[in-house]
Amino acid sequence: xxxxxxxxxxxxxxxxxxxxxxxxxxxxxxxxxxxxxxxxxxxxxxxxxxxxxxxxxxxxxxxxxxxxxxxxxxxxxxxxxxxxxxxxxxxxxxxxxxxxxxxxxxxxxxxxxxxxxxxxxxxxxxxxxxxxxxxxxxxxxxxxxxxxxxxxxxxxxxxxxxxxxxxxxxxxxxxxxxxxxxxxxxxxxxxxxxxxxxxxxxxxxxxxxxxxxxxxxxxxxxxxxxxxxxxxxxxxxxxxxxxxxxxxxxxxxxxxxxxxxxx
Numbered sequence: 001x002x003x004x005x006x007x008x009x010x011x012x013x014x015x016x017x018x019x020x021x022x023x024x025x026x027x028x029x030x031x032x033x034x035x036x037x038x039x040x041x042x043x044x045x046x047x048x049x050x051x052x053x054x055x056x057x058x059x060x061x062x063x064x065x066x067x068x069x070x071x072x073x074x075x076x077x078x079x080x081x082x083x084x085x086x087x088x089x090x091x092x093x094x095x096x097x098x099x100x101x102x103x104x105x106x107x108x109x110x111x112x113x114x115x116x117x118x119x120x121x122x123x124x125x126x127x128x129x130x131x132x133x134x135x136x137x138x139x140x141x142x143x144x145x146x147x148x149x150x151x152x153x154x155x156x157x158x159x160x161x162x163x164x165x166x167x168x169x170x171x172x173x174x175x176x177x178x179x180x181x182x183x184x185x186x187x188x189x190x191x192x193x194x195x196x197x198x199x200x201x202x203x204x205x206x207x208x209x210x211x212x213x214x215x216x217x218x219x220x221x222x223x224x225x226x227x228x229x230x231x232x233x234x235x236x237x238x239x240x241x242x243x244x245x246x247x248x249x250x251x252x253x254x255x256x257x258x259x260x261x262x263x
Contacts, residue, residue: 008083015153029083036164036165108183113256124158131158134159143170144174178222189209
């Protein structure tokens with residue numbers, strides 16, 4: 001069944017943060033990304049596709065979604081382009097309900113490894129960090145209010161499907177987060193260019209969180225002051241700092257396999 005103009009207009013609002021918040025929905029597009037969502041059992045409310053733009057792989061995905069009782073609807077190539085956040089749409093877009101997690105109701109003790117993205121404003125960096133968190137078996141990603149929105153289409157694309165594979169809590173108050181982690185006995189490591197060399201920081205405890213701030217200014221004062229350790233990556237003096245996504249990947253690897261690294 002094709003969409004009508006009023007429905008297209010409503011969906012187009014999901015391209016904005018305000019629209020996503022109002023409708024409590026978000027969109028993701030592309031065959032590979034939606035295959036990852038399906039594999040993670042993160043099913044959309046509706047799958048939209050332009051028949052003229054779909055290849056065999058896309059057709060297989062549509063059939064798989066329909067078999068899982070996902071509503072599938074056709075749109076024109078022009079409508080697909082209007083709803084797309086990319087320059088060249090693949091002709092397939094999914095509409096998802098936002099999955100919200102109340103930080104006050106979480107059992108923080110069940111998370112062994114947590115990535116805290118504090119003031120990571122670029123959605124591409126945020127998505128890449130989510131992907132790395134999945135790669136290194138972290139249990140949770142948390143963002144603070146000054147970070148990019150977790151439902152931003154660019155962040156979801158950059159996660160390469162990681163968005164659908166790990167719990168993510170967005171916009172958590174710094175004070176609340178620090179208090180809950182402290183009560184849970186989680187040791188907090190703050191990435192800081194003036195911190196201790198990770199080669200000398202010792203073994204990471206079973207329950208730990210990595211606080212990662214922006215490349216330009218680091219993490220905010222609240223979390224920085226509440227952190228148990230300040231750590232840094234040893235590097236050549238030719239480079240002042242690393243991109244937040246690159247630094248985050250290295251530090252998450254260290255937190256999981258630190259004893260194997262020889263610095």
